[in-house]
Amino acid sequence: MSILEIKDLVVSVEGKVILEGINLTVKGGETHAIMGPNGTGKSTLAQVIMGHPKYVIENGEIRLDGVLLNEKTVDERSRLGLFLGMQNPVEVPGVTNFDFVRAAVQAHLPQGQHLRLGKFILSLEDAAKELKMGSGLAHRHLNEGFSGGEKKRNEILQMKLLRPKIALLDEIDSGLDVDALRIVGENVTAMKSPELGMILITHYQRLLDTIVPDVVHIILQGRIVKTGGRELIAKIDAEGYDWLKAELGIETWEEPEKTPVSLGTCATKKPGPLRG
Amino acid sequence: MGNNPKKHAGETIVGEYQYGFSTETPSVVSTGRGLSRDVVAEISRIKGEPNWMLDLRLRAYEEFLRHPNPAWGPDLSHIDFSDIVYFIKSSEKVESSWEEVPTAIKDTFNRLGIPEAEQKFLSGVTTQFESEAVYHSTIRELVDQGVIFLDTDSALRNHPDLFRRYFGTIVAASDNKYAALNTAVWSGGSFIYVPKGVRIDKPLQSYFRINSERMGQFERTLIIVEDEASLNYVEGCTAPIYSADSLHAAVVEIFVGNRGYCRYSTIQNWSTNIINLVTKRALVESHGHMEWIDGNIGSGLNMKYPACILKGDYAKGTTISIAFAGKGQYQDTGAKMIHLGKHTTSKIVSKSIAAKGGKVNYRGLVTEGPHALFSKAQIECDTIIIDRESASDTLPRNVVQNFRGQIEHEATVSKVSDEQLYYLMSRGLTADQATEMIVMGFIEPFARELPMEYAVELNQLIKLEMTGSIG
Numbered sequence: 001m002s003i004l005e006i007k008d009l010v011v012s013v014e015g016k017v018i019l020e021g022i023n024l025t026v027k028g029g030e031t032h033a034i035m036g037p038n039g040t041g042k043s044t045l046a047q048v049i050m051g052h053p054k055y056v057i058e059n060g061e062i063r064l065d066g067v068l069l070n071e072k073t074v075d076e077r078s079r080l081g082l083f084l085g086m087q088n089p090v091e092v093p094g095v096t097n098f099d100f101v102r103a104a105v106q107a108h109l110p111q112g113q114h115l116r117l118g119k120f121i122l123s124l125e126d127a128a129k130e131l132k133m134g135s136g137l138a139h140r141h142l143n144e145g146f147s148g149g150e151k152k153r154n155e156i157l158q159m160k161l162l163r164p165k166i167a168l169l170d171e172i173d174s175g176l177d178v179d180a181l182r183i184v185g186e187n188v189t190a191m192k193s194p195e196l197g198m199i200l201i202t203h204y205q206r207l208l209d210t211i212v213p214d215v216v217h218i219i220l221q222g223r224i225v226k227t228g229g230r231e232l233i234a235k236i237d238a239e240g241y242d243w244l245k246a247e248l249g250i251e252t253w254e255e256p257e258k259t260p261v262s263l264g265t266c267a268t269k270k271p272g273p274l275r276g
Numbered sequence: 277m278g279n280n281p282k283k284h285a286g287e288t289i290v291g292e293y294q295y296g297f298s299t300e301t302p303s304v305v306s307t308g309r310g311l312s313r314d315v316v317a318e319i320s321r322i323k324g325e326p327n328w329m330l331d332l333r334l335r336a337y338e339e340f341l342r343h344p345n346p347a348w349g350p351d352l353s354h355i356d357f358s359d360i361v362y363f364i365k366s367s368e369k370v371e372s373s374w375e376e377v378p379t380a381i382k383d384t385f386n387r388l389g390i391p392e393a394e395q396k397f398l399s400g401v402t403t404q405f406e407s408e409a410v411y412h413s414t415i416r417e418l419v420d421q422g423v424i425f426l427d428t429d430s431a432l433r434n435h436p437d438l439f440r441r442y443f444g445t446i447v448a449a450s451d452n453k454y455a456a457l458n459t460a461v462w463s464g465g466s467f468i469y470v471p472k473g474v475r476i477d478k479p480l481q482s483y484f485r486i487n488s489e490r491m492g493q494f495e496r497t498l499i500i501v502e503d504e505a506s507l508n509y510v511e512g513c514t515a516p517i518y519s520a521d522s523l524h525a526a527v528v529e530i531f532v533g534n535r536g537y538c539r540y541s542t543i544q545n546w547s548t549n550i551i552n553l554v555t556k557r558a559l560v561e562s563h564g565h566m567e568w569i570d571g572n573i574g575s576g577l578n579m580k581y582p583a584c585i586l587k588g589d590y591a592k593g594t595t596i597s598i599a600f601a602g603k604g605q606y607q608d609t610g611a612k613m614i615h616l617g618k619h620t621t622s623k624i625v626s627k628s629i630a631a632k633g634g635k636v637n638y639r640g641l642v643t644e645g646p647h648a649l650f651s652k653a654q655i656e657c658d659t660i661i662i663d664r665e666s667a668s669d670t671l672p673r674n675v676v677q678n679f680r681g682q683i684e685h686e687a688t689v690s691k692v693s694d695e696q697l698y699y700l701m702s703r704g705l706t707a708d709q710a711t712e713m714i715v716m717g718f719i720e721p722f723a724r725e726l727p728m729e730y731a732v733e734l735n736q737l738i739k740l741e742m743t744g745s746i747g
Contacts, residue, residue, distance in 0.1 A: 050702050051702075052698055053694070053698070073701070073707070074698060074701040074702050075701040075702075075704050075705055075706050075707070075710075077702075078701070078702055078703055078704040079704045083702075084702055086699065086702075089699065090693070090695045090696050090698075090699045092696050092699070092700070092713070092714060092717055093717050093718070093720070094716065094717025094718055094719070094720030094721065095713055095714070095716065095717035095720070099713070100700070100703070100713065103703075103705055103709065103713060104700075104703035104704050104705065107703070107704030107705050107706075107709070108704050141717070141720075142717075158703060162703065162704070
């Protein structure tokens with residue numbers, strides 16, 4: 001059974017602190033949901049666990065089965081058993097989905113062991129069928145021209161084939177219609193096992209109706225401010241986050257102020273005297 | 277050697293054979309180093325050419341002297357024309373020993389899984405390469421349809437009238453210094469004639485040429501595709517070709533008749549001691565279509581800009597090219613499209629990669645002439661620069677000389693995208709593997725145009741070249 005441990009994690013992006021001391025432990029067999037308003041650091045948490053170079057760990061540690069991940073490269077983390085289903089999977093022109101997934105599966109095999117192609121093709125076809133993905137998808141270029149729903153299903157396809165120990169799914173429900181959401185939900189639920197710990201990041205109850213979490217965390221202003229059971233989901237769905245802010249004495253969340261940018265000769269309706 | 281007082285006249289002119297053959301082969305097999313009128317005349321004499329070709333060669337030699345090096349592009353002033361051997365009779369061409377072939381080249385051969393016989397041919401250890409039975413049946417089928425497929429020297433001997441009607445009419449000796457040089461000293465190359473209405477759909481490969489000679493220094497290729505005929509020709513192979521010659525200057529001329537179609541695919545992969553300067557040009561009649569599929573991986577300095585002259589109305593030109601510049605390499609490549617007829621269309625897709633300190637330029641010229649009304653040209657050139665040591669410039673020139681023409685130009689220069697790298701690495705691929713995959717994807721629009729086995733070899737080659745380019 002695997003265990004992901006995050007202790008006192010402080011993270012900044014371009015000098016700005018986003019996460020201000022996260023503590024979280026996820027074990028194999030558990031499914032955790034992380035909820036919270038926009039801009040509170042949910043995606044940052046997912047990206048920093050995976051090792052995105054933009055995010056800097058200022059303090060704290062991330063461990064997978066006792067191995068410190070802080071200094072591990074992104075690919076090492078993946079091979080250790082971490083998986084991140086991305087919110088916006090990037091398009092890679094010219095690389096077929098098939099070649100990519102095959103390379104990924106190969107990368108997870110022990111050194112010197114070669115992928116058995118026939119077996120791989122069968123498991124790829126099965127996974128695609130279970131996700132109700134068109135058969136042509138394997139030979140299309142990676143995420144290129146995929147609809148939002150296809151991209152998300154393709155993420156789950158990879159997860160099925162890579163069999164991670166800890167999976168983070170970052171807003172896997174966004175861009176999915178009702179049917180696609182059900183398909184993704186069923187597939188993820190079917191993967192639940194004592195060998196897999198999951199973190200679901202989402203805004204909506206919808207996803208959590210199909211993939212039922214054991215624990216729910218709420219992030220506000222870079223901290224996990226509340227941890228509870230499923231009852232939290234319903235409450236947030238009905239009332240939003242204001243009650244929680246009131247309870248914690250947090251000022252109403254404000255969008256960061258956006259400074260207007262002058263675009264050279266373009267007229268900007270900026271109050272006050274024009275720059276001269 | 278060299279002290280024999282009884283040299284006859286021929287030997288004084290052309291110098292002695294350089295490589296110490298025994299006295300049992302006394303015939304003159306090399307013109308020695310350096311170029312003069314006499315050397316040019318001697319080449320023509322050895323080949324037993326008709327007078328018009330001798331005259332053409334001599335006029336070309338004058339053009340060569342008259343033309344300076346191009347005032348643009350990479351510096352060529354260091355080429356020492358007096359230190360080059362311009363002609364070695366191919367049947368007696370020296371066979372270098374297998375031991376002399378650089379280990380790096382042998383490694384590449386082995387990693388590409390090229391059979392040993394072929395390896396030896398490619399490295400000049402043997403000068404004859406027979407690809408056995410396949411070629412006889414291929415040739416038979418073609419000959420029955422009236423197709424002529426010969427090396428250029430044999431074509432001049434066997435089909436003098438046809439040859440003379442086309443030779444040098446599209447790339448004139450006066451065109452540029454290196455076209456002039458080629459015309460003066462050319463030897464070898466391919467000659468293909470496809471009669472009216474004959475369509476050769478299977479890729480025809482230079483492997484299958486009768487009397488196959490090793491690719492030479494001053495090759496001359498002439499291809500004539502008559503009206504409504506079609507040809508899909510693949511020149512050479514993707515494997516690295518080792519040659520001790522320092523300068524290669526080839527000329528390729530292609531005629532595409534009305535509603536004719538020609539595709540010419542090649543991947544240039546000379547060893548990096550070579551300066552490769554090639555003039556490639558096609559003339560396309562109305563509704564004809566010329567496609568250049570042009571890969572540039574090898575040579576130290578390479579200048580090559582395949583051109584289409586879209587003469588007839590509705591003529592169409594396509595160039596899809598890649599250039600890869602690795603350590604110590606300078607690829608100055610691109611394409612030219614000259615629109616003369618109405619409703620002519622052209623498309624250029626150029627993919628360039630610079631790694632390990634290589635330099636790669638796209639240099640292009642697209643002209644829509646005064647009469648080329650309603651013409652459309654599309655140019656897409658993309659470059660990936662792998663590391664900080666490498667460099668690239670995009671140097672397009674697009675000219676519309678009428679009020680009804682259209683040119684679209686798109687260019688991108690990028691690093692390997694961080695987000696793409698991150699995504700692939702998040703699935704367990706190392707930085708090297710991920711970069712390689714992104715680069716393979718980048719050249720896919722080119723690779724997919726190649727015959728399958730070429731595409732596979734190309735991918736393996738680029739992977740080899742890329743190895744270790746990420747820190």
